[in-house]
Amino acid sequence: MDLAVVQQRNIIDSDGTEIIGSLPAAPGSRLQFSWGTGTQLRLCEVHSQATDAGGDDPYAGFVEWIPPVGEQRRTAYDIMPLYKNLRKKLHMLGSGRQQEAREALQEYSASVLNVLTSCASDPAAGPPRSEDLLQVAYEAGLWQLLELFFLSSDTPEGFFAEAFAAWLCQHGGLLCMPSGFHLLAAEARRLQQLQRVDDDPSYWPTLQRLVLTGQIEVALTLLTAHPAYAELTNPDMAAKVEVLEQVFRLLRVVPRFSRQAGSSSSMLGAGGTLTDDIVVFSAERAKWMQQVDELYARRAQLLADMKKLDPAAAKGLAGILCLLCAGSSNEHIMRDSFNHAKSIAHNWVELLAGVLLWKYPTLQPQLHLKHLVNKVKTALGGASRHSDEEFLDFFEQLLLAACDQEVQTIITLATQQPYCGLQFIAHIYDVIRASPGAERIISRPLPGFGGDQAEMFTLHYVETLTGHATTWQLAAEYLAWCPVHGSAVLEALLDRSPFPLQDEVTALKAFALAQRHGLTGAAAGLARRLGMAAAAGGRSAAALQWFMRAHDPARCAELVAPLLAKVQQQLLDQAGSYQAAPLDLPELSALEPLLAHLPAQSSSKDGFVQQQHQQQLLQARPYQELHCLRALLRLQEALQGVQRCQQPVAAAGAPVTAQQQAALSAAYRDVRGPVIELLLEGLAPAAMQLLLLLYLVPVFDSAHMPFSRAEVQGLLQVLGGASAGAVPAAAAAVLAGRHSTLAGLAWPAVAGSGSAGSSGKLHARHVDDVRLVLCRSLVKAHVQQAAALVDA
Numbered sequence: 188m189d190l191a192v193v194q195q196r197n198i199i200d201s202d203g204t205e206i207i208g209s210l211p212a213a214p215g216s217r218l219q220f221s222w223g224t225g226t227q228l229r230l231c232e233v234h235s236q237a238t239d240a241g242g243d244d245p246y247a248g249f250v251e252w253i254p255p256v257g258e259q260r261r262t263a264y265d266i267m268p269l270y271k272n273l274r275k276k277l278h279m280l281g282s283g284r285q286q287e288a289r290e291a292l293q294e295y296s297a298s299v300l301n302v303l304t305s306c307a308s309d310p311a312a313g314p315p316r317s318e319d320l321l322q323v324a325y326e327a328g329l330w331q332l333l334e335l336f337f338l339s340s341d342t343p344e345g346f347f348a349e350a351f352a353a354w355l356c357q358h359g360g361l362l363c364m365p366s367g368f369h370l371l372a373a374e375a376r377r378l379q380q381l382q383r384v385d386d387d388p389s390y391w392p393t394l395q396r397l398v399l400t401g402q403i404e405v406a407l408t409l410l411t412a413h414p415a416y417a418e419l420t421n422p423d424m425a426a427k428v429e430v431l432e433q434v435f436r437l438l439r440v441v442p443r444f445s446r447q448a449g450s451s452s453s454m455l456g457a458g459g460t461l462t463d464d465i466v467v468f469s470a471e472r473a474k475w476m477q478q479v480d481e482l483y484a485r486r487a488q489l490l491a492d493m494k495k496l497d498p499a500a501a502k503g504l505a506g507i508l509c510l511l512c513a514g515s516s517n518e519h520i521m522r523d524s525f526n527h528a529k530s531i532a533h534n535w536v537e538l539l540a541g542v543l544l545w546k547y548p549t550l551q552p553q554l555h556l557k558h559l560v561n562k563v564k565t566a567l568g569g570a571s572r573h574s575d576e577e578f579l580d581f582f583e584q585l586l587l588a589a590c591d592q593e594v595q596t597i598i599t600l601a602t603q604q605p606y607c608g609l610q611f612i613a614h615i616y617d618v619i620r621a622s623p624g625a626e627r628i629i630s631r632p633l634p635g636f637g638g639d640q641a642e643m644f645t646l647h648y649v650e651t652l653t654g655h656a657t658t659w660q661l662a663a664e665y666l667a668w669c670p671v672h673g674s675a676v677l678e679a680l681l682d683r684s685p686f687p688l689q690d691e692v693t694a695l696k697a698f699a700l701a702q703r704h705g706l707t708g709a710a711a712g713l714a715r716r717l718g719m720a721a722a723a724g725g726r727s728a729a730a731l732q733w734f735m736r737a738h739d740p741a742r743c744a745e746l747v748a749p750l751l752a753k754v755q756q757q758l759l760d761q762a763g764s765y766q767a768a769p770l771d772l773p774e775l776s777a778l779e780p781l782l783a784h785l786p787a788q789s790s791s792k793d794g795f796v797q798q799q800h801q802q803q804l805l806q807a808r809p810y811q812e813l814h815c816l817r818a819l820l821r822l823q824e825a826l827q828g829v830q831r832c833q834q835p836v837a838a839a840g841a842p843v844t845a846q847q848q849a850a851l852s853a854a855y856r857d858v859r860g861p862v863i864e865l866l867l868e869g870l871a872p873a874a875m876q877l878l879l880l881l882y883l884v885p886v887f888d889s890a891h892m893p894f895s896r897a898e899v900q901g902l903l904q905v906l907g908g909a910s911a912g913a914v915p916a917a918a919a920a921v922l923a924g925r926h927s928t929l930a931g932l933a934w935p936a937v938a939g940s941g942s943a944g945s946s947g948k949l950h951a952r953h954v955d956d957v958r959l960v961l962c963r964s965l966v967k968a969h970v971q972q973a974a975a976l977v978d979a
Contacts, residue, residue, distance in 0.1 A: 255610070255651060257319040258306045260658060263610065265302040267661050269295055273617060274668045292621050293338050299614060300334065303327035304357075325606040328358035329585065330615065333597070336552075336589040337621045345465065347552045348543035349445045352401035355540045359400070362534055362582070363573050371397055375409050384412050391503030395531050398507050399541040403438055410435055413500075427500065430493055434504055437482060437511065442471040444548050465549060472514075472548070479511045483520070506531070513545035521546070525566070534571040534579060538563040556590045581606060594625045598640065613648035613665075616641040638671035645669055646676065659684055660696060667704045677701070678709035682716075691729075698736060711737040722746060727774070728781050731813070735781075740809040747812050750774055751872065754819060758878035763953060767885040769823050769830070775816060782817040785810060815870040822861035829854040829886075855891040862886070862894075867901045877909035880957045887957075887964045896968040903961050910954040 255263055273295040280288050307324040335350055360370035374393050378384050385391075390409075397406035415427040442460040460471040482489070486508055493501040506527060513524040525542070532538035542563060543550055550556070560583065571579065581604050588596040597619060601607040607615075620626055630639045638646075645665055652662035659680070666677040681701050694717050701710035718733030727746065734742045750772075757770045832851045862883060865871040871879055880902070886892065887902075894902070 255655065255658060257317065258323050259319050259608070259610065260655070262302055262306050262323060263652065263658055263661055265306075266299055266610070266614065267664055269298045269302070270614065270617075271664060271668070289338070289621055292617055296330075296334050296338050296618050300327065300330050303330060322606075322608055324358075325361060326608060326611040328354070328361050329601075329607060330611065330618070331358065332585070333589055333615060333618050336592070337619050345549040345551060346445055346463070347556075348540075348548045348550060349401065349443060352540050352544055355400055355536060356402050359537070362536055362575060362579060371400065371402060372405055375405050378409060379412050383414050384409070385414060385497070385500065388499075391499055391506070392531060394503060395506045395510060396533070396537065398438070398510050399528055399531060399545075400537055401540060401544045403441060407435065407438060410438075426492055427497065430489055430504060433482060433489070434507055437475075437478060438507075440475065441511075442468055442475050444468040444472075468549070476514055476516075479508070480515060480517075480520075483508050483512050483515075510541065510545060513542065514548075529563075529566050532567070534574040535560070535563045535567050536579070536582065538567060552590050557587055560587065578606065592622045592625070594619050594622060594628050602644075609644065609648040609651055613641075613645045616644075636671075638669065642669045642671060642673075646672060649676070653680055653684065660700065663697075663700050663704075674704075674706060677704065678706050678712075681706070681709040681713050711739070715739060715742070718742065728778055731778070732781055735785075735810070735813075738809075740811070740813075743810055744812045747816060750816065751812060751875070754816075755875050755878060758875065758882050762878060762881050765881075765884045765956075767826055767829075767882060769827050772819075772823065775820050775823070778816065779820060782813060782820060785813055785817060811870065815865065815872070818861040818864040818870050822858065822865065825854070825857040825861060826886075828857055852891045852893075855886065855889060856893045858883075858886055859893040859898075863898065866905050867898060873909065876905055877954070877957075880906055880909065880961075881953055884957060884960050887960045892964050892967055894964065894968060896965060896972055899961055899965045899968050903958070903965070906954065906957055906961065 273291060276291045277288060280291070303323055304327045307320060307327050331354055335347075335354065339350065356372065360373075363370075371393065374389070375397065378387055378390055378393060381387055394406055394409055397403075397409065410431065413427075413431060415424040415431060418424040440460075443462070444465070445461060445463065460467070462468050462471070486505055490501040490505060493504070509524050509527045511524075512520045513528065515521045515524065524545070528538055528541045528545075532541065539560060542559060547555070547559070550559070564583075581600065585597065585600050588600065597615075598612070601612050601615065616629055620629055629641050632638065633640055633643060636643055646669060649662040649665050649669075652658040652665070663677055663680060666673040666680070669676070678701075681697055694713070698710055698713055698717075701707075701713060714733045714737035718730045718737060718739070721727075721733060722730035727750075730746055731743055734740075734746065754770065754772065754775070757772070761768065761770075829851070832847070832854045862879075865879060866876060887894075887899075
């Protein structure tokens with residue numbers, strides 16, 4: 188049998204596949220492979236010509252990473268800044284400041300939970316509208332549950348009952364999923380919209396379940412929606428209201444044991460004593476239980492008339508009173524209360540919440556929760572109504588593992604169930620690492636991987652992000668915090684991913700990202716790829732810019748070689764005219780913004796360069812050719828300035844004024860800088876130096892000649908070397924664009940350019956003319972310098 192890796196040619200036609208690689212595979216053998224930034228792998232069994240076996244079952248395997256969609260992308264973007272800020276804080280705090288680190292984890296966890304809950308739909312509005320919203324709802328509920336055990340200070344100090352009831356109020360719909368999202372708050376809202384709530388048979392059962400699970404505020408609102416309150420003039424209704432009010436007042440003043448003292452934001456209603464002092468709570472609870480016992484004791488007399496008027500209301504109110512007696516000192520009453528709670532609870536989680544709130548409000552979960560879970564499950568006998576049994580089993584295992592702080596069990600459960608996505612698993616480590624001893628388990632290197640499990644699952648999550656154009660940059664941000672494999676994976680991502688090449692903005696972001704994380708190799712490789720693409724598209728300036736970002740002067744030289752050849756050809760065409768007219772180089776002008784920001788170029792210590800050292804200097808100075816182009820551009824601008832100053836003087840035909848003379852002298856002085864750079868500092872290639880000297884003859888012969896005696900002497904030495912034909916072969920080859928991978932991509936090469944073409948059109952008289960003009964310039968410079976000394 189042979190296995191082949193295939194790719195799909197046409198996503199519409201499932202049979203349109205192309206085999207891109209195959210290898211022998213014996214039965215029972217293990218196949219190890221690796222790939223880049225793809226998100227799909229198809230393994231197919233093909234017919235083997237050697238063994239004549241295989242091919243019966245074409246698709247032997249299929250693995251696919253589905254990129255995040257919809258709300259998952261939104262949560263990814265919102266959570267990434269929180270994750271990055273936490274990593275920075277933990278890095279700054281180190282290992283010695285545990286309390287501050289815990290506070291940072293709490294702040295991070297609360298922010299992530301806020302993101303998840305805001306992305307999920309309103310729980311009271313009904314079930315999520317799509318699968319991705321349902322996934323976010325699951326993750327929000329499970330995140331808050333784990334936060335309750337690992338980061339909340341309420342749980343170990345006896346405040347667990349009310350916190351768990353609040354969790355059930357917000358996320359109880361998750362327990363009911365495949366049969367329908369049945370959240371009590373949503374059901375209460377539906378009932379309140381009815382004209383007569385007591386006509387609906389689910390009114391009193393819903394009211395009792397609200398009381399059982401601690402949603403007192405919602406229960407009170409639903410209780411006051413009873414039509415008896417709107418018909419007080421009716422004597423029968425007035426009798427009902429009197430009974431309703433007694434139950435209402437009892438619920439209104441229920442004591443609460445919570446850290447949120449002074450707040451009414453909890454789901455357990457306002458009005459009763461709210462305290463975090465267990466002594467005060469115990470005293471208030473005893474007083475309240477006495478009122479409950481008294482009302483329950485006279486329930487028969489209280490509800491006698493109501494049984495005749497409204498049997499359903501009498502039964503419902505009796506059920507509520509029975510639930511409130513869960514903490515009674517009377518064993519018989521307490522057992523009846525538990526049995527009634529068991530009869531109305533839809534699943535063991537609701538029954539657990541009721542037992543916690545009304546019987547064990549100060550329970551320590553680490554000591555007693557496991558026993559209590561077994562008790563309520565045994566009491567229900569596995570029976571549940573409108574509940575997701577699979578999720579309930581998973582919830583039980585996760586709840587008990589969190590209670591016992593079993594870090595590895597939690598991770599195992601999360602990775603084996605569909606309720607937790609890779610995003611959840613990659614980030615939940617920062618919740619459970621708050622447990623004592625968790626860091627030792629989490630940071631242990633995995634055999635065969637090198638990094639810890641948190642990094643492994645982060646990389647798994649990153650794999651899903653790399654396959655989408657809107658999230659691959661998020662993947663790169665996560666990789667920066669993977670200490671073992673992050674750098675290598677990020678470099679591979681930037682090197683192979685097609686997304687950075689989509690447009691200029693995305694490319695710049697990718698390049699900046701690589702630089703920010705110190706991946707100089709990846710940044711250079713990406714810039715080089717983009718430079719080649721720009722050069723192939725004829726965008727010369729963009730290509731040069733990318734090659735400069737890649738710190739690749741060799742490719743810059745190859746790219747501008749045709750342009751330098753064009754400059755050389757135009758200089759050759761003007762040889763002997765002695766006019767110094769500006770050259771026709773629109774390509775050079777287009778490069779002006781780029782050339783203006785070239786890196787600094789070192790100068791020769793002597794002010795000019797000997798010809799025998801030209802080749803060594805070419806190798807020592809990066810971007811030699813670009814600096815040469817910049818100097819040529821400045822020379823063209825200066826000569827145009829001279830031309831502008833000469834035009835009004837020639838047109839007037841009158842004697843030149845002092846102002847005009849000053850302007851002309853200033854224009855000639857502007858020519859001096861680029862000439863020194865090109866000829867005395869050796870920026871111009873040797874093959875171009877004689878042509879430049881010929882081109883500048885009118886400048887040397889002018890009355891406003893701006894060069895000093897030493898500079899003219901240097902120009903004479905340059906002339907001597909250039910006239911002797913000392914043109915290095917390597918430099919001439921670069922200028923001519925020979926053996927270049929980029930030659931002709933941006934600027935076409937000029938026919939006849941290069942050293943051979945230049946020497947064929949020059950004559951000895953040209954060299955003599957330049958030497959004569961420079962000698963006259965030397966005399967002028969000597970006289971000017973002597974006059975300046977005399978004046979001084």
